[in-house]
Amino acid sequence: MFNFFKKKKMTYDYKRIFLIILDSVGTGEAKDAANFGDVGAHTLKHVIDNTEHQYKNLAKFGLFNVVNNTNFPTMGYFTKACPISNGKDTLTGHLELMGLITKVPFRTFTATGFPEELIKKLEEETGRKIIGNCNASGTEIIERLGKEHMDTGSIIVYTSADSVLQVAAHENVVPLDELYNICEIARKLTLKDEWKVGRIIARPFIGEPGNFTRTGNRRDYALDPAGKTVLDNLKESNYNVISVGKINDIFNGKGITNNNHTNDNTDGIRTLIKKMHEEFTGLCFVNLNDFDSKYGHRRNVKGYGDALREFDEAIPHILAKLNEDDLLIITADHGNDPTFKGTDHTRENVPVFVYSNRIKKPGKLDELSTFADIGATIADNFNVDSPYGESFLDKLK
Numbered sequence: 001m002f003n004f005f006k007k008k009k010m011t012y013d014y015k016r017i018f019l020i021i022l023d024s025v026g027t028g029e030a031k032d033a034a035n036f037g038d039v040g041a042h043t044l045k046h047v048i049d050n051t052e053h054q055y056k057n058l059a060k061f062g063l064f065n066v067v068n069n070t071n072f073p074t075m076g077y078f079t080k081a082c083p084i085s086n087g088k089d090t091l092t093g094h095l096e097l098m099g100l101i102t103k104v105p106f107r108t109f110t111a112t113g114f115p116e117e118l119i120k121k122l123e124e125e126t127g128r129k130i131i132g133n134c135n136a137s138g139t140e141i142i143e144r145l146g147k148e149h150m151d152t153g154s155i156i157v158y159t160s161a162d163s164v165l166q167v168a169a170h171e172n173v174v175p176l177d178e179l180y181n182i183c184e185i186a187r188k189l190t191l192k193d194e195w196k197v198g199r200i201i202a203r204p205f206i207g208e209p210g211n212f213t214r215t216g217n218r219r220d221y222a223l224d225p226a227g228k229t230v231l232d233n234l235k236e237s238n239y240n241v242i243s244v245g246k247i248n249d250i251f252n253g254k255g256i257t258n259n260n261h262t263n264d265n266t267d268g269i270r271t272l273i274k275k276m277h278e279e280f281t282g283l284c285f286v287n288l289n290d291f292d293s294k295y296g297h298r299r300n301v302k303g304y305g306d307a308l309r310e311f312d313e314a315i316p317h318i319l320a321k322l323n324e325d326d327l328l329i330i331t332a333d334h335g336n337d338p339t340f341k342g343t344d345h346t347r348e349n350v351p352v353f354v355y356s357n358r359i360k361k362p363g364k365l366d367e368l369s370t371f372a373d374i375g376a377t378i379a380d381n382f383n384v385d386s387p388y389g390e391s392f393l394d395k396l397k
Contacts, residue, residue, distance in 0.1 A: 010237070010238065010239070010281060010382070010383075011382075011383045012281070012381050012382050012383065013325075013327075013381050013393065014325055014326060014327040014356065014381050015281050015323070015325040015326065016280060016281065016282070016283075016284065016323065016325070016326045016327070017282075017283050017284070017326070017327045017328075017329065017378055017381060018272070018276070018283075018284045018286065018318075018322075018326065018327070018328050018329070019097075019283060019284070019285050019286065019329045019331070019374070019378065020272070020286045020288065020328070020329070020330045020331075021094070021097075021247075021285075021286065021287045021288065021331060021332060021333055022288055022291055022308075022311065022330065022331070022332050023090065023287055023288055023289045023290075023291050023292040023293075023332065023333060024043065024291050024292035024296045024332060024333070024334055024335060024336035024345065025043055025044060025291055025308070025332040025335075025350070025351065026041065026042070026043040026044065026332055026334060026335020026336070026337065026346060026348025026349065026350055027042065027043070027044045027045075027066050027067060027080055027332075027335075027348060027349050027350060027351045028041070028042040028044075028045065028067075028080075028348055028349055029041050029042065029346075029347065029348055029349075030082055030083055030347045030348055030349050031082065032347065033346075033347045033348070035347075036088055036346075036347035038088075038335075038340070038346045038347040038348070040340070041335055041337040041340050041346035041347070041348055042067075042335075042337060042348070043296070043304075043335045043336060043337040043338070043346065043348060044063070044066070044067050044351065045067050045068075046301070046337055046338070046339040046340075047301060047304050047305050047308060047338065047339075048064075048067060048305075050301045050302075050305070050339065051301065051302065051304075051305030051306075051308075051309075053305055053306075053308070053309040053312070055308060055309065055312045056312065057312045057313070057315035057316060058308075058311075058312045058315065058353075059072075060074060060075045060076075061074060061075065061076055061078060061315075061330065061353040061355065062074040062076070062077075062078025062351075062353055062364075063351070063353075065078050065364070066078055066079070066080055066351045071363075071364060073362075074362050074363065075355060075359075075362055076328075076353060076354050076355030076356070076359055076362050077352075077353070077354040077355075077359070077362055077363060077364070077365045077395070077396065078351070078352065078353050078354070078363075078364060078365065079351075079352045079364060079365035079366065079367055079368060080349040080350065080351060080352065080367050080368065081331065081349060081350050081352050081367070081368035081370065081371050081373060081374065082349050082367065082368065082369055082370060082371075083096065083334070083347070083348075083349070083350075083370070083371060084096070084101060084369070084370045084371075084372075085101050085102040085103075085371075086102055086103055086104065086105045087102050087105040087106065087163075088334045088335070088345045088346065088347045088348075089106070089162040089163060089164075089198065089334065089345060090162070090199075090246075090250065090292070090333055090334065091106065091163070091198040091199055091222055091223075091250060092105070092106070092198075092334075093332075093333030093334045093350075093371065094247070094250045094251070094287075094333055095225060095226075095229070096370065096371040096372055097331070097333065097371045097372065097374055097375050098225075098229035098230045098231055098251075098255075098372075098375045099229055099230050099372050099375045099376065099379070099386045099387035099388045099389055100225055100226060100227055100229055100387055100388070101370070101372065101388055105163070106163030106196070106197060106198035106223075107163055107194075107195070107196050107197055108159070108161065108162065108163050108197075109135075109159050109165075109197070110135045110159060110160065110161050111135070113133040113134050113135070113159065114133055114157070114159065114165065114195070115194075115195065118189060118190070118195050119133055119157070121189055122157070122182075122185065122186055122189060125185050125189070126155070126181075126182045126185055128153060128154060128155045128174075128182070129152065129153075129154040129155070130154060130155055130156075130157045131145050131148060131149065131152075131154045131155070131156055131157075132145055132156045132157050132158045132168075133157050133158070134158055134159070135158065135159050135160060135161070136158045136159075136160070137160075137297065137298070137343055138158070138166065138168065138203055138214065138293075138297075139212075139214070139298065141156060141158050141168065142156065142168050142203075142205050142212045142214070143210075143212060146170065146205070146209055146212050147209040149168075149169065149170060149173065150170055150173055150209070153173060153174075155167055155168070155169050155174060155179075155182065156168040156169065159197075160297075160343075160344070161342075161343075161344035161345070162198070162199075162344075162345070163197045163198035163199065164197055164198065164199045164200070164201055165186055165190060165197050165199075165200050165201070166200075166201045166202075166203050167179065167182055167183055167186065167200070167201070167202055167203060168203040168204070168205060169182075169202075169203075169204060169205075170204070170205055170206065170207075170212075171204050171205070171206050171215065171217070172206070174204075176202075176204060176217055179202050179204055180202055180219055182202075183200045183201070183202045183219065183221050184200075184221065186200045186221075187200045187221040191223075196223070198222060198223055199220050199221060199222045199223075199249075199250075200220070200221040201218065201219070201220050201221070202217070202218060202219040202220075202221075203218060204217045204218070215263075216262075216263025216264055216267070217263075218246075219249060220246055220249030220250060221249070221252070222249060222250050222251065222252045223252065224252050224254060225251060225252070225254055227387060228387060229251065229254070229255055229375070229387065230255075230375040230376075230378055230379045230384070230386050230387070231251060231254065231255025231256065231283070231285070232254060232255040233255075233379060233384040233385050233386070234255065234282055234283055234378075234379075234382060234384055235255045235256070235257055236384075237382065237383075237384050239281060239282030239283065239382055239384075240257050240258065240280040240281060240282035240283070240284075241255055241256050241257045241258070241282055241283050241285065242256075242257065242258045242260070242275055242280065242282070242283065242284040242285065243256045243258065243259045243260060243285055244260045244262060244268055244271050244272055244275065244284065244285065244286040244287070245260075245261075245262045245268045245271075245286055245287035245288060245289060246287050246289055247285045247286070247287050248261075250287070257282075260275070264289075264290055264294075265288045265289070265290040265291075265307055265310060265311065266310065268286060268287070268288045268289075269288070269310075269311065269314045269317075269318075271286075272284070272286050272318065273314075273317060273318065273321055276318070276321035276322070277321065282382070283378060283382075288311065290307050291304060291307050291308070291336070292336050292345075294307070295307055295338055296336025296337070296338050296345070297336065297343050297344075298338075298343070299338045299339070299340075299343060300338055301338045301339055303338075304338045319355070322355075322356070322357055323357075324357050324358065325358075326356065326357070327354070327355075327356045327381070327396075328353075328354070328355045328356065329352065329353070329354050329374060329377075329378075330351070330352070330353040330354075331350050331351060331352045331353070331371075331374060332350035332351060333350065333371075334346070334347070334348065334350070335347065335348030335350075350371065352365070352368060352374065354396065356396065358396075359396065359397070360397060361397045365392055365395055366392075366395075368392070369390075370388070370389055371389075372386070372387075372388040372389030373389045373390050373391070373392060374389070375388075375389055376388070376389030376390055376391045377389075377391045377392050377393045379391070380393045381393055
């Protein structure tokens with residue numbers, strides 16, 4: 001008798017793949033950088049040139065090769081990946097990594113703030129007045145409006161050059177559960193085409209006027225991906241898809257089998273290593289966000305360099321937990337050059353470092369024409385479909 005419910009047999013080269021996104025760690029202007037006003041941006045080079053750290057472990061992966069176009073011996077493979085989606089934000093970059101190409105950029109309200117009708121509806125449905133409604137730095141706007149927020153209970157709404165609506169509130173004024181509910185209401189309202197932003201972001205903070213600090217209780221509420229991603233295909237084929245950091249939020253939970261929220265890079269690295277101790281078959285997808293949110297947008301070169309050093313120093317601990325049949329891929333989702341004008345992301349290529357204990361002939365891979373080649377490689381490894389991209393799995397020797 002036929003068993004129509006028999007699960008598809010798992011076949012793979014590498015049992016576990018660890019994909020680490022160094023959020024915003026770009027490696028030089030993309031070929032279309034002029035279209036984004038980003039000619040001259042180079043996050044990695046400018047951080048390295050303006051800090052004194054050696055980054056010895058990343059150097060073994062090929063850090064200085066991708067920055068300076070040299071070809072020093074490495075312990076793994078290295079290359080760059082080029083963006084082809086129309087946008088330079090977190091959501092666009094991650095979707096491209098997993099095979100979805102964004103042709104029409106997500107709507108932004110950078111110049112004007114959000115329409116009055118949207119603000120009124122949000123006030124009506126949340127029961128709280130709104131202040132702000134402008135393009136602003138998150139730390140700047142809570143310093144400017146934090147006292148008024150605490151005195152009146154009004155919530156702070158703001159945006160940026162990205163397609164985001166951000167809601168900032170003091171945790172002692174608006175409890176986290178209420179703040180998250182406000183963001184869920186905003187997410188539903190902004191599904192309307194003319195208001196459709198890529199993400200709603202909860203931005204809780206604590207402290208007193210003149211000394212406010214954003215907490216690790218941030219939450220992102222993204223649009224559902226426009227189609228199936230590599231993550232969906234992995235999950236449907238009964239592979240584990242483990243999210244560390246804001247990956248689950250970025251993909252709105254689609255294709256994720258296990259979610260692990262983290263507070264910062266340190267917590268993210270700690271959680272990654274914890275997951276490396278566990279037995280699973282599939283993908284562990286990690287986002288380390290401090291590079292972008294704490295240092296890139298704030299144009300803090302020293303902080304950026306220190307964060308990169310922290311990750312560099314964690315590499316030996318990560319490598320020590322890699323099994324013989326594990327694969328490690330380190331890359332990014334866009335740039336955010338802390339020496340560049342403004343406070344926005346920068347249109348850059350991203351570094352790609354690939355390592356396994358099995359590698360016998362490390363060296364340079366051909367430049368990847370799209371971030372989606374990374375997702376296609378992961379899909380190829382686990383014998384599932386990828387919506388876009390070309391696998392380089394057979395190049396790993």
